[in-house]
Every structure is written in structure tokens, then in C-alpha cells.
Amino acid sequence: GILVDPPVDTSAWLREHDIPPRSVDSVLLTHVHGDHDGGTLQKALFADRIRIYSTPTIYNSFLRKASAITGLKIERFHRIIEFVPVPIRTPFRIHGGRFVFDYTLHSIPTIRFAVETGGRSLVYSADTLNEPEAIKKLRDEGILSAERAADLLDFPWHHDLVIHEAGVPPIHTPVSALAKLPDEVKARLMVVHTTASALPVDSGLRLAPPGLEGTVRLSATPTIHHEAIRWLRALQTVEHFRSLPLSKAIDLLQNGELQRYKAGERVIRRGDAGTHFFVILSGRCAVLHGEVDRKEFGLYETFGESSLLLDQPRTADVFAASDIELLALDKEAFLQFLAGTGVERRMVRLFESRRSGTWELLDSHPVFARMNAAQRSLLQSLLMPRVYSAGDVLATAGDPAAVALMISEGELIERAADGSEFRHGADQMVAALEAVAEGRPQPTTIEAATRVTGFEIELVGLRSFLQRYPGVYLQLLELLRR
Numbered sequence: 001g002i003l004v005d006p007p008v009d010t011s012a013w014l015r016e017h018d019i020p021p022r023s024v025d026s027v028l029l030t031h032v033h034g035d036h037d038g039g040t041l042q043k044a045l046f047a048d049r050i051r052i053y054s055t056p057t058i059y060n061s062f063l064r065k066a067s068a069i070t071g072l073k074i075e076r077f078h079r080i081i082e083f084v085p086v087p088i089r090t091p092f093r094i095h096g097g098r099f100v101f102d103y104t105l106h107s108i109p110t111i112r113f114a115v116e117t118g119g120r121s122l123v124y125s126a127d128t129l130n131e132p133e134a135i136k137k138l139r140d141e142g143i144l145s146a147e148r149a150a151d152l153l154d155f156p157w158h159h160d161l162v163i164h165e166a167g168v169p170p171i172h173t174p175v176s177a178l179a180k181l182p183d184e185v186k187a188r189l190m191v192v193h194t195t196a197s198a199l200p201v202d203s204g205l206r207l208a209p210p211g212l213e214g215t216v217r218l219s220a221t222p223t224i225h226h227e228a229i230r231w232l233r234a235l236q237t238v239e240h241f242r243s244l245p246l247s248k249a250i251d252l253l254q255n256g257e258l259q260r261y262k263a264g265e266r267v268i269r270r271g272d273a274g275t276h277f278f279v280i281l282s283g284r285c286a287v288l289h290g291e292v293d294r295k296e297f298g299l300y301e302t303f304g305e306s307s308l309l310l311d312q313p314r315t316a317d318v319f320a321a322s323d324i325e326l327l328a329l330d331k332e333a334f335l336q337f338l339a340g341t342g343v344e345r346r347m348v349r350l351f352e353s354r355r356s357g358t359w360e361l362l363d364s365h366p367v368f369a370r371m372n373a374a375q376r377s378l379l380q381s382l383l384m385p386r387v388y389s390a391g392d393v394l395a396t397a398g399d400p401a402a403v404a405l406m407i408s409e410g411e412l413i414e415r416a417a418d419g420s421e422f423r424h425g426a427d428q429m430v431a432a433l434e435a436v437a438e439g440r441p442q443p444t445t446i447e448a449a450t451r452v453t454g455f456e457i458e459l460v461g462l463r464s465f466l467q468r469y470p471g472v473y474l475q476l477l478e479l480l481r482r
Contacts, residue, residue, distance in 0.1 A: 001023055001025045001026055001095065001233075002024070002027070002094065003024050003026070003028070003039065004027075004030070005030050005037070005126070006027060006037075006038070006039025006040055006042075006043065007035050007036065007038050008034065008035075008038030008039060008042070009038075009039070009042075010038075010043070011042045011043060011046060011047065017211075018284075020299035020300075021372065022047070022048065022237060022298075022299050022374065023299055024043070024047075024050075025048070025050060025051060025237075026051045026053065026094070027040050027043060027050055027051070028052075028053045028054070028094075028113070029052055029053070029054040029058060029059070029062060030054070030058070030104075030110055030111050030112065030113075030124075030126035030127070031106060031109060031110035031111070031127060032058060032061045032065055036126075037065070040062065041065075041066050041069065041070075042471075044066070044080055044081050045469075045470055045471030046471035046472070048237070048374060048468075049080055049081070050080070050081055050082070051082040052081055052082070052083050052084070053084050053094060054083075054085070054086060054111070055085060055086060055088075055101075055109065055111060056085050057109045058109055058111070061109070063077055070470070072470055072474075076467070076470055079467050079468070080467075080468060080469075080470060086099070086111070087101065088101055088103065088111075089101070094115075096117055096223060096229075097115045097116065097117040098115065098116045098117065099113050099115045100113065100114050100115075101113045102151065104125065104126050104127065104128030104129075104130075104152075105129045105130070105152055106126070106127045106128055106129070106171055110126050111126060112124060112125050112126045112128065114156050114159055116159075117220050118220025118221040118222060118223070119220060119221050120160050120219065121161075121218075122159050122160060122161035122163065123155075123159040123162055123163070124163045125155075125163065125164040125165050125173070127167075127171070127172060127193065128165065128172070128173060129169055129170055129171060129173060130152070130155055130164070131173060131174060131177040132153055134170065135152050135153055136149065136153075157181070157185045159188070160188060161188060161190070161216060161218060162188050162190070163190050163192060163208065164190075164191060164192070165191070165192050165194070166178055166191050166193055166194040166198065167194055172193065175191075175198055175199060175200065175203070178191060178203075178205055179205060186205060186206075187204075189205065189206065190208035190216070191206065191207050191208060192208045194207070195207070227258070230281055231252060231256055231281075231327055232249055232252075233300075234279045234281060234300050234327055235248075235249055235252055237300040237374075238300055239374055239377060239378050240343045240346055241343070244341060248337060251333070251336065251337050252329070252337065255329060255330075255333035255337070256327050256328065256329055256333075257327075257328050257329075258281075258326070258327065258328075259278075259325070259326045259328045260323075260324070260326075261320040261323070261324050261326070262323055263321065263322050263323050264319060264320060265319065265320045266318070266319055267318040267319065267320060267324075267326070268303075268316065268317060268318035269317060270315065271313050273307070273313060274306075274307030274308045274311075274312070274313070274331060275331055276308075276328045276329065276330050276331070276334075277302065277304045277305050277328065277329045278303055278326045278327065279300065279301075279302050279326065279327040279328075280298060280299055280300060280301050280302075280303075280324060280325075280326060280327075281299070281300075281324075281325040281326060281327050282323075282325045283298075283320065283322040283323050283324030283325065284296050284297065284298050284320075284322050284324065285298075285301075285318055285319065285320060285321055285324060286318070286319045286321040287316050287317075287318050288316055288317045288318070288319070289315070289316045295359070297373060300374070301373050301374070301377075305334070305351070306347070306348075306351040308331050308334055308335065309335075309344055309347055309348050309351070310348065310351070346381055349381055350380055350381040353381060353383045353385075353455075354380060356385050357408065358380045358383050358406075358455065359376075361406060361427065362376055362380070364427040365406075365427060365429065366479060367472060367476050367479055368429075368472075370475075371469075375465075378461075378465060382458040382461040383406065383455040383457060383458075384455060384456045384457075385453075385455055386405075386452075386453075386455060386456050387452070388410070388448040388451070388453075389448060390448055390450050390451055391447065391448060392448045393445065393448075394412070394446040394447065394448065395444070395445065395446045396442065397417060397441075397442060397444055397445045398441055399442040400441055401439070401441070401459055402431070402432045402436045402440060402441065402442045402443070403430075403431065403446065403456065404429065404430070404431035404433075404436055404456070404459065405429070405430045405446070405454055405455065405456055405457065406429050406430075406454050406457065407425060407426055407427065407428050407429075407430065407452060407453075407454040408426060408454045409426050409451075409453045409454075410425075410426070410448065410449075410452030410453060410454070411423055411424065411425050411449040411450045411452065412430055412446055412447065412448055413446070413447050413449045414430060414444050414445070414446050415444060415445045415446075415447070416443070417443070417444070423449065429476070429480070430446060431457070431476075431480070432444060433466065433473065433477055434477070436459060436462055436466065437463055437466045437473065439463065
């Protein structure tokens with residue numbers, strides 16, 4: 001679950017290649033140049049809360065750049081990013097791997113890293129001038145200290161996989177320097193940050209191929225706790241469960257079971273009695289409520305809870321859309337797992353919201369339709385169905401709290417203080433988002449022009465949602481200002 005220096009459009013690339021974006025919860029940032037940090041900003045804005053590993057200098061530079069690009073205050077990013085400062089030349093654990101970071105020689109502050117886990121290791125150079133003669137010259141001219149030069153010259157070429165950049169000096173490593181390496185090193189070396197045409201024929205250098213077809217696997221030995229870690233990560237990631245106490249994690253490990261299905265196999269039959277609750281650990285499931293009403297669920301998404309909580313037959317057919325692994329709790333274990341947590345009420349509310357047509361309503365909205373399933377489920381759990389008659393005043397300017405509404409059918413009139421009017425129809429959201437986000441009074445008056453059916457959005461939850469997903473917030477602001 002670690003992205004290293006993700007470039008722009010990384011999130012879209014993951015989706016297009018069927019790699020669940022939720023499988024990545026951490027970013028390792030070596031420096032702040034657009035080809036290395038663009039995807040970091042996207043991940044911070046549009047995904048779940050992420051963890052960034054870097055030095056304070058590099059991270060603060062990233063925050064200043066992100067703030068300048070988005071117009072969001074730096075404080076907003078502290079709510080959606082957990083920053084973990086990494087030490088230099090001191091072993092540091094990330095996801096069970098033993099990392100060692102060091103500085104490189106580049107135009108701005110930059111770090112490289114080596115990592116070992118399960119008996120295998122790799123080193124990533126990041127952007128750097130790694131040419132011995134150039135480093136020695138800078139040392140002899142007094143530009144680099146003897147200690148700094150010695151550290152740069154002592155590059156750890158011994159790892160099982162060496163991922164090294166190449167480019168135009170003096171801020172990148174010339175290909176000629178890599179071509180001089182011993183054959184045993186070049187056999188473990190993959191070159192990045194350049195093109196195949198830049199590698200001399202018969203140099204023994206290989207370009208790291210892009211795309212999934214270029215995947216390199218180092219067969220590390222998994223820890224004895226590997227499966228338990230997968231289950232606990234699922235528990236941490238599912239929105240309903242992330243704040244549960246440690247005792248519930250123990251219940252999960254004691255009572256859960258792993259189930260596997262091949263693509264096309266049925267997991268649940270509509271009309272059957274509910275027996276299990278499921279969390280997807282890998283792969284995708286197709287949920288069918290009819291011949292054409294199909295939805296797909298992916299990593300860490302849940303299904304099967306409604307029939308257990310409501311003691312009703314299954315309401316949909318569920319098939320494996322790919323080979324899948326599921327974490328399953330039987331009915332007794334599931335109800336015991338939720339007992340005393342309040343989660344069951346939120347799950348029932350989400351089920352009722354989905355049954356009321358909120359999935360289709362969100363699908364018709366230009367911003368909400370692009371949200372991931374976790375974001376959508378969280379928003380759906382905040383929606384409360386409402387029906388208004390023509391002439392009903394839903395909110396008055398100056399009310400202590402701003403309101404937010406989603407319209408299914410009908411038309412609302414919004415009147416501003418200057419007398420201007422705006423009309424909102426089906427599939428639109430009506431909200432003074434900045435007032436909602438900051439907890440300020442309602443700035444306009446909203447009245448039903450016709451009979452209106454729709455959903456009111458619970459304000460405290462919406463405020464938390466907008467703070468947690470500022471990318472969605474920015475898109476909504478742009479849409480509402482048009």
C-alpha cells in the first residue's frame with residue numbers, strides 16, 4: 001500500500017488498470033517536482049485520509065505548493081494527511097519493511113531510500129547526480145564537505161533490485177556513469193527517468209518498462225501475521241468499523257473466516273435467508289437487483305449486512321466479478337461484533353437510504369457520480385428523505401445553521417439578500433457549501449416552488465465529509481458557482 005513519487009493522473013491510472021485506489025494508504029515523497037508529487041496532491045484531495053512519509057523540509061514545501069494550487073489553507077491539509085517524518089541514515093519501519101533514507105545530490109532537497117523485508121531488498125535513487133568524478137570535483141573545490149562526498153560515493157549497489165534514475169547532468173546521473181558499473185550490478189539494475197533511445201547499445205543497461213506488464217516481483221517471505229494484518233487493515237478501512245475498540249479486532253480475528261470464489265460463482269442468492277456478512281479482501285463483486293440493475297463493489301467494501309440486521313431474505317444476487325477473497329462473519333458472530341457499538345443503526349440507515357433511490361440520485365450528479373464507493377456510502381448514510389409541498393419554506397436567511405438538500409423531483413427557489421432568485425430542479429444539490437463547511441448561518445431563503453421530493457443532508461456529518469474530502473468540496477463549489 002505505498003505509492004512512491006506518484007505523478008499526475010496516478011489515481012486515474014490505478015482505476016483504469018483495476019488496482020483499487022483504496023489499497024494505497026501511504027505516499028513516500030522524495031522531493032517536490034511535478035513529475036514526482038502531482039499524484040500526491042490528487043491522492044490527498046480525492047481519496048481517504050493518507051499518510052505521507054518524507055522529511056519536514058520536503059513536506060512543508062509540498063504543503064506550500066498544494067495550498068497555492070488549490071487555494072485551500074495549509075491547515076486544511078492537516079485534516080486529511082497524516083505526516084510521518086523519516087530519519088536520515090537510521091533504520092525506520094514502514095508497513096513492516098525496514099527503510100533507510102539518505103539525501104541525494106539534486107537541485108532541491110531530495111531523499112533516496114533502501115528497503116528490506118522478508119529477506120529481499122531494493123534501493124531507489126530518486127533524482128540525483130550520482131557520478132563519482134563530478135562528486136569528487138565538487139569535494140575538491142570545497143563545494144561539498146568530505147563527509148558529504150563520501151556518503152554520496154557510498155551508494156548501496158548491493159541490493160536485490162536497484163532502481164536508478166538517469167538524465168541530464170548536473171542535476172541527474174548521466175547514462176555514461178551507469179554504463180561503467182560492474183556487470184553484476186547492471187544485472188540487478190533498472191533505469192528510470194529516461195528513454196530507451198538514451199541507453200547505448202550493448203551498455204548492459206535496461207529501462208524499467210512502464211505499466212503492469214513491467215511489474216517486478218521480489219519473492220519475499222511473508223510474516224506469520226500476514227493474514228491477520230490483512231483482516232485488521234480491512235477493519236481499519238471500512239468506514240463503519242474504523243473507530244471500534246481493540247476488543248472488536250480480537251472478535252474479528254477469532255470469529256472471521258476466509259472464503260474464496262472464482263469469477264462467475266454465486267456468493268448470495270436473492271430470496272435466501274441471510275447467513276453471513278462479507279468484507280472484500282481482493283477482487284470485485286457484482287451486485288444485481290434485477291436484470292440490468294448492476295453495481296460493482298471492490299476492495300474493503302461490504303455487503304450482506306441488511307438481511308442480517310433486519311432479519312429479512314436477501315434482496316439481491318451477488319456474483320464474483322473476478323476471483324475474490326472475502327472475510328466473512330456468520331450471523332451470530334456479526335451481530336455480536338456490532339453489539340453495543342451503535343454501528344448497526346448506521347448500517348440500517350445506509351440500507352434504507354440506498355433503498356430510497358439515493359444510489360441513482362448520486363449517479364445523476366456530475367460530482368457525486370465520480371466518487372469512490374466508500375465516499376458514496378458515507379454520503380448516503382447522511383441523507384434523510386423529505387417531501388415538501390409548494391410554498392413550504394425550507395430555510396430562511398439568517399437561520400443559525402445552513403442547510404443542504406438533494407432534489408429528486410420538483411423545483412426549489414433560492415432567494416439571495418440582493419433579491420436575485422435561482423431555481424433548482426431534479427438531480428441538483430442546493431447548499432451554501434462554504435457556510436456549511438464553516439458552520440455559519442444560512443445566507444439565503446429556500447422555498448418549494450412545486451411539490452418537491454428529495455433528501456436533506458445531515459449537517460454535522462456533511463461538514464465532516466467536506467473537510468475529509470476537500471477535492472469533492474472544491475468540485476462542488478465550482479459547480480454551484482456556475
